[in-house]
Amino acid sequence: MKTIVLASAGILGSASFAAQAQSSVALYGVIDAGISYVNHSNLNNSAGSNSLVKFDDGVAQGNRWGVRGSEDLGGGVRAIFNLENGFSVGSGALNQGGREFGRQAFAGLSKSGVGSLTFGRQYSLSQDSLAPFSDGGQTVANNYAYHIADVDQLTASRVDNAVKFKSASYAGLTFGALYGFSNQAGAFAGTPASSASGGSGRTYSVGVHYVNGPFAAGAALTDERYPGATNYPSPTAFSNVNPAKLTSTIQEFRTFGVGSSYQMGAATIWCLYSNTRFVPVTGTTTTFDAYDLGVKYSFTKSMIAGLGYTYMHASSNDMVGHWNQVNTSVDYSFSKTTDVYLLGIYQAASGHVGNRPLQATIGSSQTAYLGASGPDASSQLAMRVGIRHKF
Numbered sequence: 001m002k003t004i005v006l007a008s009a010g011i012l013g014s015a016s017f018a019a020q021a022q023s024s025v026a027l028y029g030v031i032d033a034g035i036s037y038v039n040h041s042n043l044n045n046s047a048g049s050n051s052l053v054k055f056d057d058g059v060a061q062g063n064r065w066g067v068r069g070s071e072d073l074g075g076g077v078r079a080i081f082n083l084e085n086g087f088s089v090g091s092g093a094l095n096q097g098g099r100e101f102g103r104q105a106f107a108g109l110s111k112s113g114v115g116s117l118t119f120g121r122q123y124s125l126s127q128d129s130l131a132p133f134s135d136g137g138q139t140v141a142n143n144y145a146y147h148i149a150d151v152d153q154l155t156a157s158r159v160d161n162a163v164k165f166k167s168a169s170y171a172g173l174t175f176g177a178l179y180g181f182s183n184q185a186g187a188f189a190g191t192p193a194s195s196a197s198g199g200s201g202r203t204y205s206v207g208v209h210y211v212n213g214p215f216a217a218g219a220a221l222t223d224e225r226y227p228g229a230t231n232y233p234s235p236t237a238f239s240n241v242n243p244a245k246l247t248s249t250i251q252e253f254r255t256f257g258v259g260s261s262y263q264m265g266a267a268t269i270w271c272l273y274s275n276t277r278f279v280p281v282t283g284t285t286t287t288f289d290a291y292d293l294g295v296k297y298s299f300t301k302s303m304i305a306g307l308g309y310t311y312m313h314a315s316s317n318d319m320v321g322h323w324n325q326v327n328t329s330v331d332y333s334f335s336k337t338t339d340v341y342l343l344g345i346y347q348a349a350s351g352h353v354g355n356r357p358l359q360a361t362i363g364s365s366q367t368a369y370l371g372a373s374g375p376d377a378s379s380q381l382a383m384r385v386g387i388r389h390k391f
């Protein structure tokens with residue numbers, strides 16, 4: 001990261017003011033690109049299951065550039081902000097639905113020994129507290145290793161119109177809470193879409209994280225009301241399963257998880273469990289459970305290999321599904337900012353949706369990466385070679 005330090009005295013010509021308030025602004029970013037292959041996919045072709053070789057980007061990390069800054073207000077208090085843009089290297093297009101700063105956009109205050117209070121588009125506590133204990137968070141398999149469609153909110157869990165508090169560390173323990181407003185008159189708790197409006201949603205999220213030497217653990221709960229509202233997009237489908245079509249409009253989306261990790265010399269092991277529920281206005285609740293177990297080993301300072309296993313299970317009215325996924329990765333760093341990597345991912349699905357077989361779907365996005373396996377296949381084998389540069 002290259003940091004630009006702006007002395008307020010230089011800008012305003014006031015040395016006395018600079019002594020009282022010093023500001024810093026940092027420009028940073030990540031660029032990830034590579035070539036991926038998957039043996040079964042219906043991406044951009046719903047007619048069947050075909051092999052796919054594609055340019056893919058934002059896999060080891062989502063592509064981004066951002067600006068973050070702070071101003072010392074004295075007494076341990078700082079004004080802080082962060083604006084972060086997501087984009088596609090392959091097309092140059094904006095991600096996150098075309099938002100200018102779709103990844104993050106917030107401002108607030110922090111106090112040493114207390115924590116921070118921020119306002120804007122921000123990550124949920126599920127992502128903050130649980131992602132470090134998942135296969136996706138621990139290795140460069142990342143967006144290919146996170147659970148189907150990010151259904152449990154580990155990697156793309158961003159909340160609009162949010163107020164968020166994150167505590168300072170107290171003997172290794174940090175905690176936080178977030179509330180995202182519906183911003184609709186007469187519907188503080190949100191409302192479903194109708195012929196008169198696109199509806200609105202609201203979110204609350206809480207989480208804790210603990211670190212003690214080589215051991216770390218976390219837990220979080222995120223609850224979204226009317227996640228299908230047009231101004232509040234959240235995952236409401238996974239693989240070829242659409243809970244809303246199985247039952248009715250999703251009234252509440254709730255995900256809870258716990259995870260931990262332990263470092264032993266050059267090796268790190270981790271485990272994670274999450275439970276996600278799609279609660280309809282009427283009908284049967286759809287549940288999705290995920291279990292991660294993994295290990296990575298640093299052979300040298302430059303080379304790290306990872307191996308992870310994920311089991312996912314879902315059930316609802318007229319639907320039952322199982323997914324087994326193995327994630328392998330090798331990452332080689334040329335420097336602190338540039339690395340290359342190889343991935344091998346295999347996922348097998350079993351079960352049914354009504355009278356249709358369940359499909360495999362590798363990746364945290366249904367459409368951005370490899371797509372589903374298609375109606376003629378229930379497994380996917382994916383391989384990738386990629387390069388990542390940070391600045």
